[in-house]
Amino acid sequence: MKALSQTQGNLSNSVLIFIGVNLMLWNFITSAEGRIWSGTKHIDRHINARLKEEGIKPSKQSSDAEFLRRVHLDLTGKIPTVEAVVSFLEDGSKDKREKKIDELIGSELYLDYWTRLWSNWLIGRDDNDREQRLGLEGWIRESLAQNMPYNQFVTTLITAEGSVEENGAGNYLLRYDLSPVDLAAHTSRLFLGLPMQCAQCHDHKTEAWYQEDFYGLAAFFANIRFERIYEMDEDGEERVAKRILKNVSKGSVYIPGTHEPIPPSFLDGKQCTTPATKQRHALSKWMTAKDNPYFCHAIVNRIWAHFMGKGFVEPLDGFGEEYPPSHPKLLDWLAEDFMIHRYDLRYLIRTLLNTKAYQRTSETNKSNQYDDLYYSHAYVKPLTAEQFFYSMLESTGFERLQKRRDRGQLENMKRRYLERFLFLIDNGEMEEIEAFSGTVPQALMMINGSLVNDSGHHKARGGLLHHILKTKRTKRARLDQIYLTILSRYPRTSERSYFDRYLRSSLYRNDVLAYEDLYWSLLNSAEFALNH
Amino acid sequence: MKTQVGRPASETSNFRQKGVSRRNFLTFGVSSFLGLIAMQHLQSSALTSLEGIAARAKHCIVLFMNGGASQLDTFDPKPDTLNAGPFAAIPTSAKGIQFSEHLPLLAEQAHHLSIIRSMVSREGNHERARYLLHTGYAPTGSVKHPTFGSIASHYLNDEDFELPNCVNINAPAFSSGFLSAEHDPFVVSDPMKPIEDLEYPPQMDARRFEQRLRMLTDLEKDFLKKHANRSTEAHQAIYKKADKLINSPHVKAFDLSDEPIAVREAYGMNQFGDGCLMARRLVEAGTKFVEVSLDGWDTHTENFDRVKSLLETLDPAFSMLVKDLADRDLLDETIVLWIGEFGRTPKINENDGRDHFPNGWSVVLAGGGIRGGQVIGSTDADGMEVLDRPVSVPDLFASLCFSLGIDAEDQNYSRGGRPIRVVNDGHVIKELFA
Numbered sequence: 015m016k017a018l019s020q021t022q023g024n025l026s027n028s029v030l031i032f033i034g035v036n037l038m039l040w041n042f043i044t045s046a047e048g049r050i051w052s053g054t055k056h057i058d059r060h061i062n063a064r065l066k067e068e069g070i071k072p073s074k075q076s077s078d079a080e081f082l083r084r085v086h087l088d089l090t091g092k093i094p095t096v097e098a099v100v101s102f103l104e105d106g107s108k109d110k111r112e113k114k115i116d117e118l119i120g121s122e123l124y125l126d127y128w129t130r131l132w133s134n135w136l137i138g139r140d141d142n143d144r145e146q147r148l149g150l151e152g153w154i155r156e157s158l159a160q161n162m163p164y165n166q167f168v169t170t171l172i173t174a175e176g177s178v179e180e181n182g183a184g185n186y187l188l189r190y191d192l193s194p195v196d197l198a199a200h201t202s203r204l205f206l207g208l209p210m211q212c213a214q215c216h217d218h219k220t221e222a223w224y225q226e227d228f229y230g231l232a233a234f235f236a237n238i239r240f241e242r243i244y245e246m247d248e249d250g251e252e253r254v255a256k257r258i259l260k261n262v263s264k265g266s267v268y269i270p271g272t273h274e275p276i277p278p279s280f281l282d283g284k285q286c287t288t289p290a291t292k293q294r295h296a297l298s299k300w301m302t303a304k305d306n307p308y309f310c311h312a313i314v315n316r317i318w319a320h321f322m323g324k325g326f327v328e329p330l331d332g333f334g335e336e337y338p339p340s341h342p343k344l345l346d347w348l349a350e351d352f353m354i355h356r357y358d359l360r361y362l363i364r365t366l367l368n369t370k371a372y373q374r375t376s377e378t379n380k381s382n383q384y385d386d387l388y389y390s391h392a393y394v395k396p397l398t399a400e401q402f403f404y405s406m407l408e409s410t411g412f413e414r415l416q417k418r419r420d421r422g423q424l425e426n427m428k429r430r431y432l433e434r435f436l437f438l439i440d441n442g443e444m445e446e447i448e449a450f451s452g453t454v455p456q457a458l459m460m461i462n463g464s465l466v467n468d469s470g471h472h473k474a475r476g477g478l479l480h481h482i483l484k485t486k487r488t489k490r491a492r493l494d495q496i497y498l499t500i501l502s503r504y505p506r507t508s509e510r511s512y513f514d515r516y517l518r519s520s521l522y523r524n525d526v527l528a529y530e531d532l533y534w535s536l537l538n539s540a541e542f543a544l545n546h
Numbered sequence: 547m548k549t550q551v552g553r554p555a556s557e558t559s560n561f562r563q564k565g566v567s568r569r570n571f572l573t574f575g576v577s578s579f580l581g582l583i584a585m586q587h588l589q590s591s592a593l594t595s596l597e598g599i600a601a602r603a604k605h606c607i608v609l610f611m612n613g614g615a616s617q618l619d620t621f622d623p624k625p626d627t628l629n630a631g632p633f634a635a636i637p638t639s640a641k642g643i644q645f646s647e648h649l650p651l652l653a654e655q656a657h658h659l660s661i662i663r664s665m666v667s668r669e670g671n672h673e674r675a676r677y678l679l680h681t682g683y684a685p686t687g688s689v690k691h692p693t694f695g696s697i698a699s700h701y702l703n704d705e706d707f708e709l710p711n712c713v714n715i716n717a718p719a720f721s722s723g724f725l726s727a728e729h730d731p732f733v734v735s736d737p738m739k740p741i742e743d744l745e746y747p748p749q750m751d752a753r754r755f756e757q758r759l760r761m762l763t764d765l766e767k768d769f770l771k772k773h774a775n776r777s778t779e780a781h782q783a784i785y786k787k788a789d790k791l792i793n794s795p796h797v798k799a800f801d802l803s804d805e806p807i808a809v810r811e812a813y814g815m816n817q818f819g820d821g822c823l824m825a826r827r828l829v830e831a832g833t834k835f836v837e838v839s840l841d842g843w844d845t846h847t848e849n850f851d852r853v854k855s856l857l858e859t860l861d862p863a864f865s866m867l868v869k870d871l872a873d874r875d876l877l878d879e880t881i882v883l884w885i886g887e888f889g890r891t892p893k894i895n896e897n898d899g900r901d902h903f904p905n906g907w908s909v910v911l912a913g914g915g916i917r918g919g920q921v922i923g924s925t926d927a928d929g930m931e932v933l934d935r936p937v938s939v940p941d942l943f944a945s946l947c948f949s950l951g952i953d954a955e956d957q958n959y960s961r962g963g964r965p966i967r968v969v970n971d972g973h974v975i976k977e978l979f980a
Contacts, residue, residue, distance in 0.1 A: 191846060193846070195670075195671070196671070196672075199671055211671050211673070211674060214670050214671050214674075216668045270670070270905065271905070376773060377772045377773065378772070378773065394773055434735065434742075453727070453730045453731075453732070453733070453784065454710055454730070454732050454784060454787050454788045454791065455732060455733055455743075456784075457784050457785050457787070457788035458742070458743040458744065458788050458791070458792070459742070459743050461743070461746075461755070461785070461788055461789070461792070462743035462744070462745060462746055462747055462750075462792070463742070463743045464747075467747040471747070471748075471749075508768070509765070512764065512765065516761060520757065527749075527754075531757065531758045531761050532761070534758055534762075535758060535761045535762040535765050536765065538762055538785075539762060539765060539766040539769070540766045540769055540770055540773075540781060541766060541769045544773075546773065
């Protein structure tokens, strides 16, 4: 196991001393100058120095509209409402971006979105067991709402025991059927960024991971058992009342074709001597230890990739020799800074979002148009299926259209739509699925589907276009409203004159048909389908 | 920005900034890692040509047993051994070949089937194995390989054909990877229901739609110009394809209400049965590739109850598909493949289940010029090891390619510029065609 030893030294020694100093420094800056994020400055210094080295000129800062749409998509998973766009554009205060970031982090929409994100990361999109997902999501939401430190978050997931009804984190273990190999594969990928799942059947081809390493990790999960407690319901039928996770001490794992059980051992090769019933605690302790070289790196890299469109290490579970980080020092620094700030995910996100690097425009210049490595411009991120779907709900005025239905019906309708939508573009792999790459069934839905057409038909009462045409009487105001609703910005002059030409040249006797075409075109455009 | 993932810094920037074409890239990158890979590819042996046998399949149907089906309880029974479980074995229409007792209808078609009992792979994780059995490659992280349906669509593409050339029924599909998005599978989530959104909404017609599409193209031009690396073409192509489908007479192939109810009942009248029937109709219409999934094979617990019920679904559908294709003279030009991501452990676990087993499992082929009524390879008495003729997943893919007339040695370029063969290191299983 050679891979572990390299980054270890430079982290642990300095950390403890550094924590104290840094916390003091942090407090000082906070109180004296309002909120200047020293981490934010550090990131920009590092990124800009690197750009200079490479001779790449960064793009300028994003416009307010561009920033607002991006920050909404990244933090809440959908585009902003028209009201949010207009008031942000009219706000003249200098620190409005910073305030917006603060407002969104921790908001209800943020909690909804990050709950979905985390549940997808933890158990994928497979929705066969709704109870499991809801149980897990309930726990995630609560943890995010109280901003549970990330090390504690992971520890709770790994060590869950007792009633799953009481501790929703246990659903993570249940999702993998308590299978030691599946849990080892997923845990190492998500929490440590390590591509170990192939070592289930053979030694890793390019990294120094052996089958023994993998099964040593799997052995930590070999002692969980699951018990259902039944009770009689009113009709005298037996039903599951409680599901209990228990620790036992008789489980073992074997490398296929061998007969010698593999004892639990950490990825640095040390064997675990903790009694079987406490093994998972020992594992989480090792994983979240300050000198573990992967734990903080993996999450910092994942969060960075979410916002910046590319991780320092790609793929996200590619830590090792094959995929060296693009900015190794910055990654180390961020990991350490995250640890110093008590594994506070909101702190990490806030620091990152206030950087100039995050807030650049996605438009490229001659010098940086081919850069996809140094963050010279905001990288365009295709909307994920969920982002696309929830943005579409926003821009079709779905809720207003369905206002006669009750809440439960509405949520059910949404879920059915979303399920279908996910199914259409799911690629069978447990990763973010993108809406933009586009498939024919998806195009069919966008061309003919009722979600798009009901809201985009000028006669559909309560539909968005109907609403706009009714409340806005001038062409200018109508165009404004359509663009604000779908693209979260005002139309450009060239776009206004294009529409004039379209009106003149179209064969329609009624102008409203041209508005229908405009509404449809914008909803189907690349600008809508991309986070830029 | 996902297209360039994980490539070392220097290579990426050189490649992009100098703007060299993919082919040129090879010449200046020869000393690099990529160059080495390319050289290895050039040196690897060419596929053995099979004299006197011409490719004759024009279509391919894959029946995918999601979760991994138990070979001992289906096509490689081990009656009277410790691992057998409660199922008995029955004789089939092919002399000397036995199936599980729960496949009586398929047993009557065994003379059309070729059973490979010696599949071997090294992927025992669902995700990885599923990827392998769809693409022919183990996942690497940096390259996204196309699923075989997309490969078939790419090579057998008929520009004038209005239906999708690659259809997946009952389950989400893997993507076209580094091939063009137009070869992405068309996914039918439930064949028992009509395909949604196949018709224009009120007040829309082909002419107005064309006008709309022009507006879309015009309006997004400016955005796409300012954002390098994005082309309008792929976006437009998908919409045009969808529009062609909407206006196609062939679209009736998706409509099972055309079929006599007795036929649907013979197929089983369930999602999998209807999926198989839809596959037959699509092939008749001209679709090149159809995959139909049957989920539920991950039987770590209660294996025998669950497998028995799965076989009651599989048996009528699979056997009717083969029979139907044969009756319509389509079997010879359609290669049918029954696979899952791996097999299951011969040893029965403490929960009366069977676990993942990639070390020796079975797949079944029919049609497309293969010789039916034969078994290729074997496992030992208790099923734990392959005794002879191990067959790899690339071998299986090379054989599919051979049957369909696709050059398995042909190379396409990954998004990162690497040349990737259709099949890497696969050898046609000659016995199939002999």
